[in-house]
Amino acid sequence: MKISLKWLNELIAIDEYIKKPEPLAEILTKAGLEIEAIENKAKNFENVVVGLILEKDKHPNADKLSLCRVTTGNGVVHQIVCGAKNHKAGDRVVVALPGAILPGNFAIQKSVIRSVESYGMLCSLKELGLPGDSEGLLILPETATVGKDFAEYYGQDDVVFEIKVTPNRADVLSHFGLARELSCLLSRPLKEIKIDEGHFKKDKSTKKTVSLVVEDASLCPRYTAAYIANVNVQPSPEWLVRRLESVGINSINNIVDITNYILQELGQPLHAFDADEILDKKIVVGHPEKNAAFVTLDGTELKLSGDELSIKNAKNETLCLAGLIGGKNSGVKDSTQNIFLESAYFISHSVRKSSRTLGVETESGYRFARGVDPDLSLYALKRAADLIHQLGSGEVYADFYDVYPNPIRREPISITLETVTDRLGYEANAGVFENWMMRLNCKVEKIKEGSYLVTPPTFRFDMEHEMDLVEEYARLQGYDLIPESLPSLTYRPLAHDAKYLQLSPISLALSGLGFDEAFNYSFVSKKDEDLFFGDIEKLSQMGLRVSSERVALRNPLNEDLNIMRSTLTLGLVKNAINNVKYGNNRGALFEVGKTFSKNNGTIVEKNSLGLVMWGKETDHWTAQSQVANVFHVKEAVQVLAKVFGLKAYSWEQKADNGGFVPTCFHPYQTAVLIVEGKKCGFISSLSPLVLENEKIREAMCVAELDLDVFLPQVARPVRIKDIARYPVVDRDLALVMKKSQAVGDVLKVVRKTVGACLFDLEVFDIYEGEKLPHGQKSIALRIRYQDPAAALADAAIQTFQDQILKSLSNDFGITLR
């Protein structure tokens, strides 16, 4: 909200802060009213002062220039070269002295013009950035005091505060409200606003002219109104236009401007009806019919629900949405002659609900939604009526409406100083407490020493409970007064969430393998997901809990972020593609995060892990380049399995995945991870189709795991066995088998046969080529033997080797090469 300090100064004396607003901003910020910006209009006119031309001579070296001697008071005289013609000795002019910075970032400094020194500039309106006739220098009247700051002289010295008002402080949403707050903070009296009621026509009656029925007093506790006849709708006077302008409001006409002025001055929203448009001169405050149509004064067509509070005419037609916006059917026009001026107190939640459901946001609605002082209604009405009379010579009919059947009373709050002391952590003082409460306009009743009943004023909606008073005490005394202490720990701290404790080992292991951690938004585009995966339900065959029905957002930021993600894979693949586009042609990312699906309409939130790896190592002088392939992500998954002590897992690869795998994946490079009989994710290479469409040449592979299934629910204990110190014996086997033979099955046979004596097992070569019969491949195994209990004899090793070969031959027809 914008607050003009000059305006504020009419309500409370703060003259000294207009020249130096920063300390005032500091006071307000420290009291919880954060000043977000200070617009100091005088800043534009620093070193610009009123001057008097003492002498005007011709410039010795230029016909079109004059040489002036100008005083700015106190006997100071400046020599200034000037190019204008409309000035003469004895004129009062605007002098920009060296150091001034005029609009357009034009810095004034001492200069030499045609060999003559000039110490400043005499200014025109245009050069000062001000509107108006700008031919030649601005010549000021003789009343202008020489030496006075131009900004002050010309009324360009206003300072505007941009205040961030928190939702609890509706009471400061006006100049009067802020003045009242300052009156408390600075301990200064408020200036009186003078309302002349003398011209109110006692012989004419508002009540007799327009009839009023308040049907729903629960949502409209107070309704005041005045009838003003023979108004003259016309442009507002200069002072009013400028005043509204200073807080960013455009002038419309005198009537509308007055309602806006009162809103900014007192914080009371008003509404002016064209009285002649009110059918049968009857006003009803109640609810519209369900589905009734209503056209707002700015032409928006709304359909009402019937829950809104509205101001209606005799035919039940809505003229105005209470506290929110007027209707086109009854607004003030240029031709308006008589007005019915409303100043009411509507209940905040009702106005807010109408505003939200209808999507209408107005200054009036904003204030009502936060709370308007019910005690202010009649006062604001009188102030507005008086101002309208002064501007438009309208006749204000006395006998105003003030329908206030159940005047709002504030309940006293019981509080002890001990509570204040306990909550703040420092000794609260009785005198200080009483003083602040009274300065806040509270009624303070001392029950006994240190115990009070405090009744807050009607405008402080936020003061209801003892903590509200504790807060006021803390805020007004200043938070700097609060000491620092640490609460003592007298109990045993709890363990961290187990899910969190699993994150760090994952991150540590994957970082070591070269994976950087990614963070993607939890929302994605449904279209993108469908395009990428084809039939997303196929992922459920690969161990991910997904559903074609997504968790959609009702109000997405845009269509690219309209559902909660089903997988992490899509985001990571996009990250990889972007990285390639920015030159990072190899890399690896992982992400741990939530994925979402629906199960019979219920939202399911899962913890998932995604991996992506792309590109190849650049050629290095020590080694051949290595292409990122699906085995790297397989290893990453297996490392994680090891980190979490998982042993009983296996990989399932269907001979022909064609129909089962989503279109984004390579059907012959996809395998599903099975832990304790449950599918919990997959590894896969991206389909070349995806890469081609993205014009990516780098290979890319991914993995995604459902962590809720993959990770053990309870951490597996680590148990260490002693190490054997007997010799390790290596034996290599070259085996020939069908190309389609899964090597995993061969390794299983070796592991089973050798059992406890297997120290290590490696596949160190795979050969397919001319030296073998068609359709065959050769696998070279290195089997490393060690008996944990004794030195292993050659004969025993030979027995293992023979058994392995026999089993492989029997089970798979595999022979020694």
Next chain:
Amino acid sequence: MIIYEKLDEIHKKAIDEFGGALNREQLYQFKVNYLGKNGLVTELMKEMAKLSVEDKKEFGRRINVVKQDLETQYTERFETLKLKELDEQMRRESLDLTLPPPRQPRGNPHPVHRVRDEVVQILSRIGYSLRLGPSIETDYYNFEALNIPKNHPARDMQDTFFVDDTHVLRTHTSPIQIHSLEAESLPLRIIGTGPVFRVDSDISHLPNFHQIEGMCVDRKISMADLKGTITYFVKEFFGSDLKTRFRPSYFPFTEPSAEVDCQCPICKGKGCSLCKNSGWIEIGGAGLMNPKVLLAAKVKYPEWTGFAFGFGLERMAIIKYGIPDIRLLPENNLSFLKQF
């Protein structure tokens, strides 16, 4: 006796040959030539049979002296040659260590999580335990239980993504407070963290960002306890020389509420572009827990009181690492991530 002369001759020749050996392999061959099974010295011993008993004794003694001497000579020469050979080998193995090494891939945790883990460590030391919660919350946990009733203006403070009539994407991590109060016994110190969501996307706001917050419920918890805790935290996280400042503010779930500023870690309070020349940086919000929140979670107030504070992890990362643009954080560009 000719056999003694022969022995001396062999001895002398052997010493010469040992001395002339170029490497250990040659030296060994020489040793075999003299001391081996068919070596010259061994052969000479066979001639001993022809000698008289006294001569045998004398010759045996002398040949043993020679043999011992040759063994000694051999060992000495062997050591010398070993050093020489290894020296040559090392010269051959000379490497240009200005060459770049093969690159070992190494990854990093995401900066936001790095900050999270650091905060968790700092608060763990004073007894806080981490709790997580769902991203999708009910209206009750996200708003009502936190003293933000329907049609309350405080709802405007957090622009909300709606899933359906009862579910929203959580707009803050504070629902974790309520879940903890409902599930655990008092006293209690909790850290809540995770992703949060607001309908807000511009140069300085992400619609999906992260918060971390602390909650302490105990007997007679005061603003002084809150201030002390936050001061401890800020000094640990940003640096021990930085001051903190509390400003009154408003949050529906705390009262009194405060915005917490920390002296700018970049300029140490002198004023710079990060702190917009104010010397201070806003890092989060805090306050005593509103009794309405405690009572809604069935906590007996005023027997128990508490405080809560919350920070944005992205903001902390930006401040701590001098990240120039918040939008770098969800971009996942390696050129950014590899700088950590």
